[in-house]
Amino acid sequence: MNKIFEVPLYAYERSEDQDAPTPVRHPVVVIGAGPIGLAAAIDLAQRDVPVVVLDDNDKVSFGSRAICFAQRPLEILDRxxxxxAMVEKGVEWDVGKVYFDERQVYQFDLMPEAGFQFPAFINLQQYYFEDYLVQRARALQAEGKPIEIRGRNKVEAIGTHDDHVALEIETPEGAYTIEADWLIACDGANSPTRRMLGLDFVGRVFEDNFLIADVVMEADFPTERWFWFDPPFNRGQSALLHKQPDGVWRIDLQLGWDIDKEEEKKPENVIPRLKQMLGDDVEFELEWVSIYTFQCRRMEKFRHGRVLFAGDSAHQVSPFGARGANSGVQDTDNLIWKLKLVMDGHAPEALLDTYNAERVHGADENILNSTRSTDFITPKSEISRVLRDAVLDLSERYEFARPLVNSGRLSVPCTYDGSPLNSADALDGGPHRTRPGSPCPDVPLGEGFLLPLLADRFTLLTIDADAPDGFEEDGIPVTRLALKSTDDTSRALARRYLGDAKSAVYLIRPDQHVAARRDAWNEDLFRAALRRATGKEL
Incomplete structure (x- = not known):
């Protein structure tokens, strides 16, 4: 068993707040020291916003849990x-293979073009992810950044007010109370925060269950995603195999709906299933076993006054497609720069309503794709199964059928089409992939890459265009990054940002999403675009 499970990462220590005569007010409190809560706290601290993280645990999550991390979240985590560190430890993969019965019907490549700093996907156990984020938080503390993680601090009650949130916290040494100007709830799918505020999910729970087994074994399978429909070792059901670091393999086996979950998790029942799949001669040991039920649900709103929900506390999707943790990282990426502007008085509170609008859009996109995947993987009628099996048969020989095969549409970055923060697209012939609302694709630039140059601030990206070195509007500075398409011998810059246009000027948000683009600099129009992107014209 991996020893990382046993080591307290943020052991309980008594805080000064517990001895204060009246509740201490903090600018931001985050509930939950999982990946999403830690990502939010680190982003805040890097922007010099004081943040306290409260968690009722003091260790990493038990079991690998989320394991697939896509390119866009890795770019955010690089910031x-x-x-x-995640890529260095993780297992990179971009090839997926789909099997029907005993036949491979086709395979796909998630990285069809080069010129990116990060791979399409890595597999990495969630406990390593959490460990790296805690290490990063500790490094920020050493630099004097205002971040604190309080282990074994369990929030027992929450009171919401117009100008703050009150929290009652239980610890090994008794209870105490603090206040927060803003509260970010990242306390998971069973969010106590959501329950304490009388809120709930809306959506769909599917009548099916999957067994997850993390298996330690020596195997020479390639580093690929393998998905089976109706395999001989799990007839009438499906299965998935993924490689992780340290000789750990993730196996998912569909079990059906009417099962005894506790019985199915017992080693004496799990091991025979795995032997059917792997063969009697393969030696392995179980590291972690769990059973999950497909759910595609979300809160109706992610903002409730001064309480903001992110990650699994705000939305749930079935795991095929790796849309859970990846989506949660994008939640915090969207939220924190907006909260910083509001707290500094540079943007109205209405800007936080666009966090709700944009990330609800992202959640609905994930739920739609996840629901379609679930319906294809677990057909609910005989005619649906016949149709599904026909598609699988056809995909072996015919290209047109392959997009119809749905073994989990894998996580892609969210484009905020229709966002109130977008300005009209005025770049004739510009690439569809970099329209307003889109995340900026990376580009190789000499010794480095584009995205690190677009982080944490508003940027005026000019390509073969003249513009001032920067400008300021209502206290918000915009810095110019001037590039020439001729400097990029790979032509990736031209393909991804110019298209058929001869020049381009982009306004890029602090989360590296496009706010506006035109073929040339126009001061009045770009100042208006900045006001729009910061919520001043809502």
Whole structure:
């Protein structure tokens, strides 16, 4: 068993707040020291916003849990100081293979073009992810940044007010109370915060269950995603195999609906299932076993006054497609720069309503794709199964059928089409992939890459265009990054940002999403675009 499970990462220590005569007010409190809560706290601290993280645990999550991390979240985590460590430890993959019965019907490549700093996907156990984020938080503390993690601090009650949130906290040494100007709830799918505020999910729970087994074994399978429909070792059901670091393999086996979950998790029942799949001659040991039920649900709103929900506390999707943790990282990426502007008085509170609008859009996109995947993987009628099996048969020989095969549409970055923060697209012939609302794709630039140059601030990106070195509007500075398409021998810059246009000027948000683009600099129009992107014209 991996010893990382046993080591307290943020052991309980008595805080000064517990001895204060009246509740201490903090600018931001985050509930939950999982990946999403830590990502939010690190982002805040890097922007010099004081933040306290409260968690009723003091260790990493038990079991690998989320394991697939996509390119866009890795780019975000690089900005937070953890992306490179994750890639270094993780297992990179971009090829997926789909099997029907005993036949491979087709395979796909998630990285069809080069010129990116990060891979399409890595597999990495969630406990390593959490460990790297805690290490990053400790490094920020050593630099004097205002971040604190309080282990074994369990929030027992929450009171919401117009100008703050009150929290009652239980610890090994008794209870105490603090206040927060803003509260970010990242306390998971069973969020106590959501329950204490009388809120709930809306959506769909599917009548099916999957067994997850993390298995330690020596195997020479390639580093690929393998998905089976109706395999001989799990007839009438499906299965998934993924490689993780340290000789750990993730196996998912569909079990059906009417099962005894506690019985199915017992080693004496799990091991025979795995032997059917792997063969009697393969030696392995179980590291972690769990059972999950497909759920595609979300809160109706992610903002409730001064309480903001992110990650699994705000939305749930079935795991095929790796849309859970990846989506949660994008939640915090969207939220924190907006909260910083509001707290500094540079943007109205209405800007936080666009966090709700944009990330509800992202959640609905994930739920739609996840629901379609679930319906394809677990057909609910005989005619649906016949149709599904026909598609699988056809995909072996015919290209047109392959997009119809749905073994989990894998996580892609969210584009905020229709966001109130977008300005009209005025770049004739510009690439569809970099329209307003889109996340900026990376580009190789000499010794480095584009995205690190677009982080944490508003940027005026000019390509073969003249513009001032920067400008300021209502206290918000915009810095110019001037590039020439001729400097990029790979032509990736031209393909991804110019298209058929001869020049381009982009306004890029602090989360590296496009706010506006035109073929040339126009001061009045870009000042208006900045006001729009910061919520001043809502």
């Amino acid at each position: 937070l100081g953890a992306g490179k």
